[in-house]
Amino acid sequence: MNTEDLIAQLGRQVVPVKRLAPPLHRLMRGLAVMVPLLALIVVVMGPRADLAERLTDPGFAIAHVAAIATGLCAAWAALASTVPGISAWRLALPVLPALVWLGSVGMGCLRDWVVRGTDSLVPAIHPQCLPEIAIISIVPISVLMVLLRRGAALNPGRTAVLAALAASALASATLDLFHHAEAAIIVLVWHFGGVVMLSAVFGLMGQRLFPPPLPR
Amino acid sequence: MTGQDVGDPQWSDWMAAAQAGDQQAFVRLLSVALPIVRRMVAKRRQGLRDQEDVVQEVLLTLHVVRHTYDPARPFLPWLAAIVAHRCADAGRRDTHRVRQTSNIDDLPETIGAVETNMLAMDSAALHRAMATLPEGQRKALELVKLREMSLSEASTASGMSEGALKVAVHRAIKALKGILGP
Known part of the structure; x- marks a missing residue:
């Protein structure tokens, strides 16, 4: 088929389509579903008894806010990645809060190391928190998947990584509210490390999760 | 019309009309975009013979994902991203084809059914x-x-x-x- 014939044929097939809303609007819609569900999980599991006290601890508060910011920025970036033409540097938005999160947790580990030495590493041996993060992530990832599949993920791996980063960071922040993880090394290895691991696994599944607009 | 599209055809208006179901606007848009797409593809796939195939894939992708275009944003970066994506796909196909190909010095005989081979090669x-x-x-x-x-x-x-x-x-x-x- 020559290209001019193809254009004529495509023209004949044009029907009205529902325009994709901007990424921020889609994020707001997603949060309207995600936040109540994540809040419900915290209520059902019971908020940790020392939550008010922990939130006044700058180290905990900064790490918690940074995890939420990482989740929100990654969710926006994932949604933006399904709109062709949005520049790559804007999709790197979650890197900044993720670095703040990593830095604040790393500082906690350093403080523990100074006080307890090698004993501070012992809690990291057991895979605590990871299953919980994976399970809680189901809520935000499901909502994001519905929103993302309406767009065009031209780079499915990148979209999948960003979506998983968003979901697992939000899950980690949710877990902070009802789960005791006193040792900073646990947060570093099993919260932050878990988020990285889940993002990598999803990245590998990108092609399956977000089929290309046309068969390859 | 905005930003980088200033001075160019009315891409945003045509795309908005196409999203609303205006077939003529879409044909006009594709016709005007065609030489631009050809130039973009030629630049990325210099010397390769499948350039027109990739151009057609770009037009098809544009058709399938037209709902993702926001008329408040410039059109050409959106189009360029689709071109880059289809060219990258074509590049991956090339790599895959090379990996699947073995050099044989002497071919004593080949499959007789030429028609079958032709059909198999025409997956694009x-x-x-x-x-x-x-x-x-x-x-x-x-x-x-x-x-x-x-x-x-x-x-x-x-x-x-x-x-x-x-x-x-x-x-x-x-x-x-x-x-x-x-």
């Missing part, structure tokens, strides 16, 4: 033809024939009933025969 044409099918037929064909799902699995995946899937596949094959010829 098949994909392009598939992209022109209505959404339901394309989805049904992709699930049942390309992914080789059972009708029950395809029904679960697509939300269509098994009967509707059968009809859609039948119509899709009939339409493909019409497009690709006997």
Whole structure:
């Protein structure tokens, strides 16, 4: 088929389509579903008894806010990645809060190391928190998947990584509210490390999760 | 019209009209965009013979993802991203083809059925033809024939009933025969 014939044929097939809303609007819609569900999980599991006290601890508060910011920025970036033409540097938005999160947790580990030495590493041996993060992530990832599949993920791996980063960071922040993880090394290895691991696994599944607009 | 599109044709207006179902606006947009797409593809795939195939894939992708365009944003970066994506795909196909190819010094005999070989090599044409099918037929064909799902699995995946899937596949094959010829 020559290209001019193809254009004529495509023209004949044009029907009205529902325009994709901007990424921020889609994020707001997603949060309207995600936040109540994540809040419900915290209520059902019971908020940790020392939550008010922990939130006044700058180290905990900064790490918690940074995890939420990482989740929100990654969710926006994932949604933006399904709109062709949005520049790559804007999709790197979650890197900044993720670095703040990593830095604040790393500082906690350093403080523990100074006080307890090698004993501070012992809690990291057991895979605590990871299953919980994976399970809680189901809520935000499901909502994001519905929103993302309406767009065009031209780079499915990148979209999948960003979506998983968003979901697992939000899950980690949710877990902070009802789960005791006193040792900073646990947060570093099993919260932050878990988020990285889940993002990598999803990245590998990108092609399956977000089929290309046309068969390859 | 905004930003980088200033001085260029009325891309945003045409795309907005196409999103609203205006067939003439879409044909006009594709016709005006065609030389630009050809230049972009030629730049990325210099010296390669499949440039027009990639141009057609760009136009098809533009058709399929036209709902993702926001008329408040410039059109050309959106188009350029689609061109880059299709060229990268073509590059991956090249790599795959090279990996699948073995050099043979002497070929004592070859498969006699030339027609079969020709058809096998024309998968790009098949994909392009598939992209022109209505959404339901394309989805049904992709699930049942390309992914080789059972009708029950395809029904679960697509939300269509098994009967509707059968009809859609039948119509899709009939339409493909019409497009690709006997």
